[in-house]
Amino acid sequence: MRATVIHAPHDIRVEEVPDPTVRTSTDAVVRVLRACICGSDLWAYRGESARQPGQRIGHEFLGIVEEAGADVRLRKGDLVVAPFVWSDGTCDFCAEGLTTSCPQGGFWGSVGSDGGQGEAVRVPFADATLVKLPAEAAGDDRLLTALLALSDVMGTGHHAAVGAGVKRGSTVAVVGDGAVGLCAVLAAKRLGADRIIALGRHQARTDIAKLFGATDVVAERGEAAVDAVRELTRGQGARAVIEAVGTEQSMRTAVEITRDGGAIGYVGVPHGSGTGLDLGVMFDRNIALRGGVAPVRTYIPELLADILNGTIDPSPVFDRTVGIEGVPDGYRAMDERTALKVLVTL
Structure with missing residues (x-):
């Protein structure tokens, strides 16, 4: 064969x-x-x-x-x-x-x-x-x-949404505009999220994110993306954040856009030498991290x-x-x- x-x-x-x-x-x-x-x-x-x-x-x-x-x-x-x-x-x-x-x-x-x-x-x-x-x-x-x-991809996106604690009325931010990130948007909508902020730079992909339920799109990266998400969330960040990339930069962005007391659901396969995680920052801000292979x-x-x-x-x-x-x-x-x-x- x-x-x-x-x-x-x-x-x-x-x-x-x-x-x-x-x-x-x-x-x-x-x-x-x-x-x-x-x-x-x-x-x-x-x-x-x-x-x-x-x-x-x-x-x-x-x-x-x-x-x-x-x-x-x-x-x-x-x-x-x-x-x-x-x-x-x-x-x-x-x-x-x-x-x-x-x-x-x-x-x-x-x-x-x-x-x-x-x-x-x-x-x-x-x-x-x-x-x-x-x-x-x-x-x-x-x-x-x-x-x-x-x-x-659909189950993995759902796993990320569950890890992030998405529920009815949630504000969610999704880092990553690949297939898993887009399915995470769909999963968050299915779980009842009221506001879904999709971070992505490619219009064809962010158009799918909107189709799946994204209410906002942030095309910036790095600190500009963090500033944009915080501006959309009264300076606080999103209570539920999904990380669907697996790079040091994407995880760092995820931490920085998470509201104090919030959670990150991570499903991006980790690669590269760093993690982007600062446990001191997460400790001080009571940020939970849940996820892994779905x-x-x-x-x-x-x-x-x-x-x-x-x-x-x-x-x-x-x-x-x-x-x-x-x-x-x-x-x-x-x-x-x-x-x-x-x-x-x-």
Whole structure:
């Protein structure tokens, strides 16, 4: 089958790889219908996170169950979406909803595992990992695209909003205009925020932020951005702040625009040498910090219901579509910021 592999920085290829097979009674093989490229994939593409030459890549997909182990309740032909981490569903962490800490779990595209940007994927612990979707969604391109966002970006944006303590009537500021930041805007709106300030410089992206519920846009960066947010919030800052980038500058901005007594929900994958955090400042101002890798499997059922009933539609974050052979071009487009998030159809 055809699948995406990474050989070196800026060297993404689509190659023939062995077809996946059921290895244990709890495995399933999923034929991929939709996959996509994540902003976090770009850190490997740029050489900022290590990968072995020839390693599979990609962690977001949905598709059709082609084969299932003897102990799997899902059946051949079921339409399913996969979170970006598989988990066994039986450990203490899974019981608590922290599926990303499952001792038997793992990430698609990790060493020795299938990546999501390919024609098929072997899924361990299929019943615990995969979420069944309505069969009729397979014939609705827009709905399939929206449902694909459940594999990562929509759940990650929701995790950030939960970490920031967003609730009805909140004033929220979102640092980052990538797909996760935009989904965090949508999540904050869904949770009842009254005012949502989106920080971003690219009009195509901030237009999506407005579509998703942003009431204000701040295009400045650094201290100018801090001043702008404080001007919008009577000098106090926002009580709930979402950090969706992962750089030292973005975290520093997040701290500086948070109201005393507020909270930062952080989901930007950290990279670079610094954190942007000054614990002394956070201590003095009673700022809470909550977040990390999002346990999206836990969030899928509630978010799925709202996508199906039309309450939310994250599909606009996908602004370019390629086939499997076009994945390398999709990486280049996202790296050059000519695409926000690339959808892969198979």
